[in-house]
Amino acid sequence: MSKLAKLRIHIAPVGFEIDRIVLPAVRMKADKIWLIRDSNPAQDKARPYIEKIANEFKKQKIKVEFSESDRGDVFQILKAVKEIFEKEANNDIYVNVSSGSKIQAIACMMACMIFRESNTTPYYAEPESYPATQGKQQSTGLKDLVELPKYEIHKPKHELVEALKIVKNHNGKITKKEMAKISEESKLITVNAREENFEQARFASLDKNIIQPLEEQWGFIEVEKIGRNRWIKMTQEGNHAAEFLI
Numbered sequence: 154m155s156k157l158a159k160l161r162i163h164i165a166p167v168g169f170e171i172d173r174i175v176l177p178a179v180r181m182k183a184d185k186i187w188l189i190r191d192s193n194p195a196q197d198k199a200r201p202y203i204e205k206i207a208n209e210f211k212k213q214k215i216k217v218e219f220s221e222s223d224r225g226d227v228f229q230i231l232k233a234v235k236e237i238f239e240k241e242a243n244n245d246i247y248v249n250v251s252s253g254s255k256i257q258a259i260a261c262m263m264a265c266m267i268f269r270e271s272n273t274t275p276y277y278a279e280p281e282s283y284p285a286t287q288g289k290q291q292s293t294g295l296k297d298l299v300e301l302p303k304y305e306i307h308k309p310k311h312e313l314v315e316a317l318k319i320v321k322n323h324n325g326k327i328t329k330k331e332m333a334k335i336s337e338e339s340k341l342i343t344v345n346a347r348e349e350n351f352e353q354a355r356f357a358s359l360d361k362n363i364i365q366p367l368e369e370q371w372g373f374i375e376v377e378k379i380g381r382n383r384w385i386k387m388t389q390e391g392n393h394a395a396e397f398l399i
Contacts, residue, residue, distance in 0.1 A: 160184040160244040164237055166224070166253025166261060167199050167206060170280075174252045175209045176295035177278045181247060185216040187237050189230065189257065192221040224253070230260035231267070231397035238264070238271040246273045266306040308398065309371055312341045316363045317373055318399045320387050329376065329383040333359045367391075 161182060165174045166189040178186050188206065191197035210217050220237055222229040238246060248265055250258045265275040281294030309317070319335055320327050327335075333355045336342045342358040344351060364385065367374045373391030377384050387395070 160241075162187070162237075162241045162244045162246045163249060164189065164234060164246065164261065165249035166190075166230070166257035167203050168253040168257070169199060169202055170252055171202060171205055171209065172294055173278045173280055174206055174249060175213075177249060177276065177298055178210070178215060179213055180295065180298070183215050183247070184244075185218060186210060187218045187220055187241075189220045189222060189233055189253065191224045192229070193223070197224075224257055227256055227260045227263070228393050228396035230257055231264050234261055234264035235268055235397055238268050238273065242271065244272070246271060248273055248275045249278060250275050251278045263306065267308050269305055309366070309373075309394075313363065313367055313371070313373075314398050315339065316341055316367060317387070317391060317395055320374060320385055320391075321395050321399060325387040325392070327385050329356070329359070329364075329385055332363075332385050336363055 161184045163178045163181070163183045163186040165178070165186060167174065174186075174188075188203060190203055191199065194200065197203075207217050220233045222233040224230070234248070248261050250262045250265075252258070253261075262275055265271075265273045276298055278295060278298055308314075316332075316336060319332065319339070323331075333342075336359055337344055337355055342355070342362050344355045344358050364374070364376065368376065371390070371394070372388060373394055374385050375388055377386060
């Protein structure tokens, strides 16, 4: 295969359905599928379905990869999907938002909306029927595939994500003075000032380009004065965002 040829990559969280994952990938001639399973195998009740799905893809000669995350944690799922996007950046990616739990489906759709630079297409697989028999997969067959629109969810620009990473790497709390120094060394801010005004200009650039957007626009940090120092601390929203942005 030419290095210029793009592979058709599918992503699907696994719940209690088989057809809803297998049939769309087969119909759309997938080259590889990423199955998102729970990060705690001992408590994952979908394990029997994972094995059956993997066997079906083996029969169809479709390569299977696995990704793991807490099926009840939207931020962990977002991070898992983002990492798949990054690994498959040169390919066409199709995301099944109809399989798995509701939280997994929501996270997959959010990932398509947040990381729009990835070549992704979310789709919904409409089954033919919903059997009521206990112990059976929740739906069977495949009636239709619906491509979903990707409305954009804005994310912070690169410099802000890198700044948030600096705070996180300092256990979520760093002095403004140290933050200014690291930001300038990392070229997150630019300081054009004479030596006698350099320190003041660096603080001004940090305030305008890093602190104000992260604090006022995104709510990811807060600044607190303790003694003679001002501390930059991550908020709960910042901690959640860091889980999948960094």
